[in-house]
Amino acid sequence: MANFLSTFLFFLLFINCAFSWKKDEFRNCNQTPFCKRARSRKPGACSLVAIDVSISNGDLVAKLIPKEKNQENTENGENPIKPLVLTISAYQDGILRLKIDEDQNLSPRKKRFEVPDVIVPDFVNKKLWLQRLKEEENEEGIFSVVYLSDGYEGVIRRDPFEVFVRESGQNGKKVLSLNSNGLFDFEQLRDKKEENEEWEERFRSHTDTRPYGPQSISFDVSFYDADFVYGIPEHATSLALKPTRGPGVEDSEPYRLFNLDVFEYIHDSPFGLYGSIPFMISHGKSRGSSGFFWLNAAEMQIDVMGPGWNNESVLMLPSDQKRVDTLWMSEAGVVDAFFFIGPGPKDVVRQYTSVTGKSALPQLFATAYHQCRWNYRDEEDVYNVDSKFDEHDIPYDVLWLDIEHTDGKKYFTWDRMLFPNPEEMQNKLAAKGRRMVTIVDPHIKRDESYYIHKEASEKGYYVKDATGKDFDGWCWPGSSSYLDMVNPEIRSWWAEKFSCKNYVGSTPSLYIWNDMNEPSVFNGPEVTMPRDALHYGDVEHRELHNAYGYYFHMATADGLVKRGDGKDRPFVLSRAFFPGSQRYGAVWTGDNSAEWDHLRVSVPMILTLGLTGISFSGADVGGFFGNPDTELLVRWYQLGAYYPFFRAHAHHDTKRREPWLFGERNTELMKEAIHVRYMLLPYFYTLFREANASGIPVARPLWMEFPADEKTFSNDEAFMVGNNLLVQGIFTERAKHVSVYLPGEQPWYDMKTGTAYEGGATHKLTVLEDSIPAFQRAGTIIPRKDRFRRSSTQMENDPYTLVIALNSSMAAEGELYVDDGKSFEFQQGAFIHRRFTFSNGKLTSSNMGTATGANNKFASECIVERIILLGLSPAPKNALVEPVNQKVDIEWGPLLLRGGKGKSVLTIRKPNVRIADDWTIKLL
Structure with missing residues (x-):
């Protein structure tokens, strides 16, 4: 009883103090020693020079030593500064890799942590073996130059030490550089000789030991010919990163990358949230894009320097080459950095994902609409919600269960009073083509009767505290321990728990949600794990914190693959993320609020995730915390229908907000928004396949498609879905008008009415209650399915509609990708991939690269039942379908789209051509 009371009192305290944003619960830079030290350094403070530069084993190698003799002696009067080892490697497609670490031959106290299992094996095989080192010398110093790719070189300046990529030739312009401002610092591991504050770190009531002393790394990175920089999620702020240092912003915090469980986070803040990706992409009109990635899982802080921050620098750059300077600071790890030369934004994203992996191709159902709440109470509640969707003719694919479905917050269990027949429940949903998702978090209840805890404890599978005991923290079940997912053996053990045999009550139609995997520890420092906790290989938690959720996500996804004997693709949603998370499933932007500002900031947050490799992402529709007014909820559905991941979710303290609870008209509006998503599923699935093949995200900033248009560079209220659709959200209450900038020289067609709007112009449009502005780009073809x-x-077997939006040349093109929607057989060619082209009055369907005939592993009898042409006049009377030599009628009438009436358009009805075939339809 006493234990129950203490648990109850703890949760009352926690709920009162943590379920809202409290700034003083989290550290700022001045309370973070490594950040404070790095920010205090002055330009030119780095005295390291490069010596012994040579080619070895296909790499450029060098040593970094202090230039002045008196700086070699001791650091803080204790340990001698030892040389650092620098390695530069070149890879295919214009990628330079820079590693800087302590010299292992000089016996450092331990090997510094390097993040495993992120870089994909295929990338390692793309190394270019450097053969020749070219030396240059001028008034700025001595330079060693290696080939990187056609038109680009990697360069190291000896004194002062600097690494950069430039266009080929001694006078070639710089693209990216490290340490151009002389801010590099590398704190080496030391032996403890006396007690002082450097050997421990305090915040509020918590103290973390530092058995190796300070071990931080910091350096400056410069992006040349850049107008803006983007990336480094996750922050609830603008797409174009705002300066954090410089005139007028001296008191701003850096962008923090430290995975944290943040309740009701505030918008327009550099504060770090649930995930961390230390990848930044620059863009400018004059050159294009470049990118920088630091593979490091420790806490990181990043400053974006504003103009004029460095006017006193002794390392001034040529005045004719502008740049954006940044400062990167990390608590631990090594320098393992990648330079991406672009030059286009899609090139940079492709280069980055060649290192960390492309997005997994989700099952088709996962790209549709998801209905979630913390919590659907019991089976009766589940059946009622499911039947109400049918009653109101609203499609959905997935129903979710949060922590309350378990037996006492013990994962892989069911509360049998509330869910007595979970398999039957899942099977009834599956009979309608629907799935269920249950939550599985990393904290394991310390209960000797709980088989997961008993096994993990006996096998020694938990993260240890600084004394070597199983770490014991508080989360939803109360006293909890956390599996050490860095260990491959433990990940494999965990994966076996997802078999239907081991996860009693589960079926093959059940999928998984990983929450709280930052990891969240309610009574820990900053609501997470202490930094001195110990992992596999005696790695401190401070060294790998940001990757913890990544390994948990990885193990869970592997478990679902194993459950299906390697045949079916997994679906796992994760809150925490790290580079490479895109290979394992979807993420979402966490515990947002039912506020217009949070609707607004969802767009740059999702776009930033896409730029950094994570294409399958979304925000909780309606806001997790609070009760949205009806207008906000409707607008959120209308925007959420275009998120790559489309899920409604709500806190258990909020009012129920299923779409049928707000009156007939509002139900129709939300249903209409959901119908838009289902109509566009063929297009979305085609885009997910593109992300899987190339890394290019589903949701894109306008400047990714229009890289020379400066008006797009800071626009994050509108976004592209693929290269065909532009979507503009409505972000203010009772808005009457909205201004929409439509880039490019070609027209855009309103999706709902077919009305053409001029490109390269801003249009003031009347705001409609039944939709948000969405436009199809001229010159494109979009595949749809219009039966709900x-x-x-x-x-699956429904026919297709093709919407052809003609450009000024009366031409258009588009693609359609189809497979079985669930298995991995597409990797062996089991798919249909068609290209549609329209020119000279003729629509042609051609194969884009799958087997045909008897060798084809995937077949479809689906046909095209309707073709809509936008922008064509005068109207032909009929069309000829070849090779069957059949004439079909053409109608001229209003565009009837989801109940709306618009401009008159041409419609070819029932050409009845198969999507799998080659064919031509010629207008007569």
């Missing part, structure tokens, strides 16, 4: 079913599975 209960779920995406039931749409």
